[in-house]
Amino acid sequence: MSETKARIAVLTSGGDAPGMNAAVRAVVRAGIAAGMEMFGVRHGYKGLMAGDFIPLGAREVGGIIERGGTVLGTSRCEPFRTEAGQAQAVGRLKAMRIDGLIVIGGNGSQAGALALAQHGVRVIGIASTIDNDLAGSDVTLGATTALDIALEAIDRLRVTASAHGRVFLVEVMGRRCGYLALLAGIAGGAEAIVIPEDELSPEDVATAIHAAYRRGKSHAVVLVAEGARHDADALARYFTEHVERLGFELRITKLGHVQRGGAPHIFDRIYASNLGAAAIEHLQTGAHGVLLGLTGGQISATPLGALAGMHKTLDPRLIRLAHVLAQ
Numbered sequence: 376m377s378e379t380k381a382r383i384a385v386l387t388s389g390g391d392a393p394g395m396n397a398a399v400r401a402v403v404r405a406g407i408a409a410g411m412e413m414f415g416v417r418h419g420y421k422g423l424m425a426g427d428f429i430p431l432g433a434r435e436v437g438g439i440i441e442r443g444g445t446v447l448g449t450s451r452c453e454p455f456r457t458e459a460g461q462a463q464a465v466g467r468l469k470a471m472r473i474d475g476l477i478v479i480g481g482n483g484s485q486a487g488a489l490a491l492a493q494h495g496v497r498v499i500g501i502a503s504t505i506d507n508d509l510a511g512s513d514v515t516l517g518a519t520t521a522l523d524i525a526l527e528a529i530d531r532l533r534v535t536a537s538a539h540g541r542v543f544l545v546e547v548m549g550r551r552c553g554y555l556a557l558l559a560g561i562a563g564g565a566e567a568i569v570i571p572e573d574e575l576s577p578e579d580v581a582t583a584i585h586a587a588y589r590r591g592k593s594h595a596v597v598l599v600a601e602g603a604r605h606d607a608d609a610l611a612r613y614f615t616e617h618v619e620r621l622g623f624e625l626r627i628t629k630l631g632h633v634q635r636g637g638a639p640h641i642f643d644r645i646y647a648s649n650l651g652a653a654a655i656e657h658l659q660t661g662a663h664g665v666l667l668g669l670t671g672g673q674i675s676a677t678p679l680g681a682l683a684g685m686h687k688t689l690d691p692r693l694i695r696l697a698h699v700l701a702q
């Protein structure tokens with residue numbers, strides 16, 4: 376009699392991130408290599424509640440490693456936050472006789488994964504969000520590519536800023552976390568960086584710009600995190616109101632979702648491939664209820680329960696470095 380194959384499902388949830396497809400591909404192919412039967416859940420937790428499963432073979436995940444977004448689709452699903460929504464999802468998993476579920480996503484998605492684990496589902500999380508705000512991983516899947524995209528835009532903006540001697544203000548995503556703005560600001564040579572973890576007032580920003588001009592710079596670039604108290608709109612309002620006194624205008628670029636939609640770069644493709652394979656290895660050994668990420672350069676597994684309510688902080692050394700290098 377042939378042994379029954381383990382049935383494993385994978386979903387992507389929340390904001391898409393470059394590398395999600397590469398992770399889905401790795402999960403499916405590593406699962407097949409391990410003798411498992413693989414399924415995708417379409418549109419994240421919304422699809423899970425609706426029982427929207429599709430069988431996935433090696434060919435179904437061909438030609439996606441280089442694609443941004445997620446071929447499975449994703450969603451932000453309010454009903455899944457409720458006890459009834461989670462019970463419905465668990466019912467769908469039972470009806471499909473799913474033995475293990477892999478959840479690729481960020482903070483909200485991993486909170487959902489923990490809820491499923493508490494309902495007895497064997498679940499593995501893969502840390503994936505451009506925001507890099509997820510405790511349990513030094514860097515989340517997609518954040519590095521999103522930074523590269525932001526950096527390319529910043530480099531271009533500096534060229535035109537320099538040509539005109541202008542001040543450009545660039546707002547990047549990141550929800551309440553300043554990671555993207557801080558790293559893009561350091562790497563992009565920003566004169567000032569405004570992040571929730573190191574709030575600068577509009578006057579602080581004006582002082583930094585004046586100081587840059589006094590030091591002989593012909594232009595200035597200011598990086599702003601969308602979650603900062605003084606975001607791009609607030610700073611723009613302030614500088615327009617005080618333009619005569621401050622003596623310069625701002626040009627604003629909000630990168631927004633542009634950062635999210637890019638093709639994954641080399642780091643994220645390899646990282647996703649390692650994470651996907653590690654998820655299958657964990658299920659094979661009977662380990663579950665963990666978030667997979669990167670800690671000290673190694674793929675790490677942290678119990679989802681230990682991460683609940685934990686807040687990832689920015690490295691204060693990087694914040695200090697940003698101030699030093701902006702001189």
Ligand code: F6P
Pocket residue numbers: 390451481504505506548549550601635
């Ligand atoms: O969490 C990823 C992210 O891109 C955040 O940086 C941003 O605040 C949010 O998602 C935007 O969400 P939505 O795509 O639902 O507008």
